[in-house]
Amino acid sequence: MKTYKSLMGRPKKFAERTVVAFPERSFERIAAAAEPFEDRTDFIRGAVEKELGLRQSDFYDDLKRYLLANENAVDFCLDAIRDAVTRRKAAILESAIKQKGRDE
Structure with missing residues (x-):
């Protein structure tokens, strides 16, 4: 009779659990x-x-103290992204206008 080595299940990936209520x-x-x-x-x-x-992160306390003022980090980041997208769109438009001028 052959004996088989017992196989263990895989290790738990998520060992901690919680119940959270959301808005x-x-x-x-x-x-x-x-x-x-x-x-x-x-x-x-x-x-x-x-x-x-x-x-x-090392910069979080400075971010809260100097940059955020009375807004939260999410609003701050969203404003920064919105500003970056606006600047990028303007740069693309300007580049397209210059290219059109060269092509004419």
Whole structure:
């Protein structure tokens, strides 16, 4: 008779659990913002990891103190991205106008 070595299951990937209540419509907003085929739980885990990375960074205290004033980090980042997109669109438009002038 052959003996078989007992196989253990795979190690747990997520050992800690919690129950979290979300404001109304949060899941709709997550579904709209998530990548295609991205699981809501993975989205939430990723958001938590990103926030932890930001808060544990060397510059977070300076960011809060000097840059944020009375706004939160999300609003600050969104404003910075909005400004960058506006500048980029203007630069692309300007470049297209210059190119059109050269072509004529």
